[in-house]
Amino acid sequence: MNGMPASPITELNDRARDVFRAVVESYIDSGAPVGSRTISQLSGLHLSPASIRGVMQELEELGLLAAPYTSAGRMPTDTGLRLFVDGMMQALEPSADERAAIEARIERGSGPIEDALAATTAALSGLSACAGLVFVPKRELVVRQFAFVALSPEQAMAVIVSEDGSVENRVINLPPGISAAALTQAGNYMSAMLSGLTLGEARARIGRQIDAERAALDDAARALIEQGLAVWSEDGDRRPVLIVRGQARLIDDAAAADLERVRDLLDDLEGKQEIARLLDSAREGDATRIFIGAENKLFALSGSSVIAKPFRGVDGHVVGVVGVIGPTRLNYARVVPMVDFTAATLARLMT
Incomplete structure (x- = not known):
């Protein structure tokens, strides 16, 4: 990954870790820059706004936070989000209702497999509040x-x-x-x-x-x-190589203030070849891949993130990749396990 900070998460002291986590989680929840007064009101920190401002300044100097425009608040940079996802995030497993919703849409009837994949993508989009993606490399039936x-x-x-x-x-x-x-x-x-x-x-x-x-x-x-x-x-x-569902979910209240970014993202989705190439790169290995903002040049303008996980067929070979695309402030802790579960369920469909 590019752009790693000078100080890894293990070198941040407890106070800096707590403030950093609070800023990231508040930003993911609201989509807006977070001020020191908001952080000071969170229970458990026991820090004054002045102390928090000092810590936020240190985090900004490390490249983990940024102050957009003239706002007094801070928001995580792509590097900060990467640090949070890799070192601090506590995953939230899908609820029983969410698992049932995904499994119900994946159950395949007698129609083309693309119908099941499209239904799966739509279900994942609805549950994650992102656009759902599924990529299946073109292959001929034997x-x-x-x-x-x-x-x-x-x-x-x-x-x-x-x-x-x-x-x-x-x-x-x-x-x-x-x-x-x-x-x-x-x-x-x-x-x-x-x-x-x-x-x-x-x-x-x-x-x-x-x-x-x-x-x-x-x-x-x-x-x-x-x-x-x-x-x-x-x-x-x-046969479609890439199925996208739920683009309208990308235009939420927070996005309304940044329509240019949304327009760029929708343009990215229209250029399916580039998205397909990105997802194809996630086919290697079994791990969930997370692409955050400018880490990938495709999303340098739109400020988007992709979470993608390969799924395998009956012969054990990778059949395709399922995932979501949304703003960098998407709820990684909730969506990453949801994508993992969807990939596992799709793998059962293929066997």
């Missing part, structure tokens, strides 16, 4: 089995089972005159021909196979096979 299930004379459900055990469905329109036997034939044919291939490989093979075995398939079955593969191939090309 096919295990295809099937077609009739819904009506005009529509069927195309079902694909991938090698990782996930099941996804899409509704397709049926060619005129297709029979139940043709649905079964088409599903069996695709499973036999394409099992073990990625969607891209399957798309390349299917045309050649259909031409070579034209006599063995009737026109309706050929049309169904081509349509069934097309819907998956098109969907694979569109």
